[in-house]
Amino acid sequence: MSFDRLISKIISMKNPTVAGLDPKLEYVPEYIRKGFFEEDGETLKAAAKAIFRYNQLLIDALCDIVPAVKLQAAYYEMYGHHGIKTMERTIRYAKLKGMYVITDAKRNDIGATMEAYTAAHLGSCVIGTTECEPFGADALTVNGYLGTDGISPLLGVCKERDKGIFVLCKTSNPSSGEFQDLLFDGVPLYARMGDKCEEWGADTVGAFGYSAVGAVVGATYPEQLTELRKRMPHTMFLVPGYGAQGGGAAGIAGGFDGNGLGAVVNSSRAIMCAYKKEGCDERDFAEAARREALRMREDLTSYINIG
């Protein structure tokens, strides 16, 4: 009912990284794509199956050195229900391999509808007398624009099933300030959202001092990251924007607490496409991903002392 499970993994691996599985088809090596295209033609089904195989091999190469994966739902929805099946299978496979799984779906809606999203992504639904777990991730990203109603259904499942959520506060994109930086009584909207995260999580604080309600704060805004770390002492941060988007390890350090905890840093493209950057044989893609993940761990831990 907090982020203790995730934090324990981070400590034992001495690695505050989450590997983003945002699989564009063009990232998948030709030798994998080829077989599935031969089998099912140039279809959404073939693409989705190729992506699952790619994800599996990445997970195999990363699971003993990276504590968590983050699946960006958009890159699965893009392949229709076949893509969603790959999302389900990837979540299951990553959990089987002991990884903590975050679904990055930024869901949001009114209370009754958030119950359905909660059941889908973190909980279960009852069919007749049978309980079914559609996706079964450990944590979900959400957008808090609708206020407390849209968050409440998630809090129940966080407590009952030891799950977590990450609420968008200050996102990593260039235009994030358009609304998020607006000042209300001198306080920017992202900080108001942050205050609510502290409130929503208040009764789920775990052994490491962090609640089940985390926040998304972009690596591309190091000042805000440092400011929010102080303002939100019980809120775990999910930090996107490292690497490809321009966020560096030095700037990210401000998002961590004195024990080197309190944040997990995402890298997607740099890990998934390390083989392209290295220029190595595409059949070596998973090992290249592992090398990049190790490089990133070294980069982060040169600024952050964990545990």
Place this chain on the structure above:
Amino acid sequence: MSFDRLISKIISMKNPTVAGLDPKLEYVPEYIRKGFFEEDGETLKAAAKAIFRYNQLLIDALCDIVPAVKLQAAYYEMYGHHGIKTMERTIRYAKLKGMYVITDAKRNDIGATMEAYTAAHLGSCVIGTTECEPFGADALTVNGYLGTDGISPLLGVCKERDKGIFVLCKTSNPSSGEFQDLLFDGVPLYARMGDKCEEWGADTVGAFGYSAVGAVVGATYPEQLTELRKRMPHTMFLVPGYGAQGGGAAGIAGGFDGNGLGAVVNSSRAIMCAYKKEGCDERDFAEAARREALRMREDLTSYINIG
């Protein structure tokens, strides 16, 4: 590249209604569920198939009197990839029957990721040399918290493929004011979001004066609905919250322009579960839905003069 197609349908049917297809399994009459459970057991697959059959019969009963359907994505995601397949099939079936289809998914993300959501819901993706259309809805609801970056990819497809989006401004739920009503220089956040909608849509205004960028404004806040109608003269409104959530036709009237255009009002539960309220035989559910849709049209048009 505007909402002209939707507005034309509204005018020809003299009905500014969108029927919400938010199919909880408990809404589906027993006689439909039974067959699918016998075939596939108490599974997500059986549930999803039963829901598709239910949706089909509702669409058959509504398509000549209601211009549009709105699918709430959460109620499909709840059944995993089987549910998403039902979403795809329902969209295709509704379009086949001539209805305008809105996917209510409130998607939001950074630019690169919004490209994937755009391809998924309104556009297409290329597999090898083959173009595939995963969902193919006419319009999508989105959340603008990330600013212009997260909206831009959608605008391209709106222009190229004659699609539309509805951006959350003032949502219908009780806690919507927590963030949306915050005042910035005397202007509430929902109005700032509204101003951006006007800006984002500026070069897509169609024959009826409305752009391809619409807004979600709840029926439960009639004052704001009236205020925003004046503030956002080129923005089509999607109005949830009629009926079950408490919004009445008199209050909704303020969301329409002098020609009785500019808004489309959603009703989900009241239409889908009309047979429960009526207490009629469950096999009469589709006809009961039609009776409720006709009653709603009469209710709305007693306040709104279309065309």
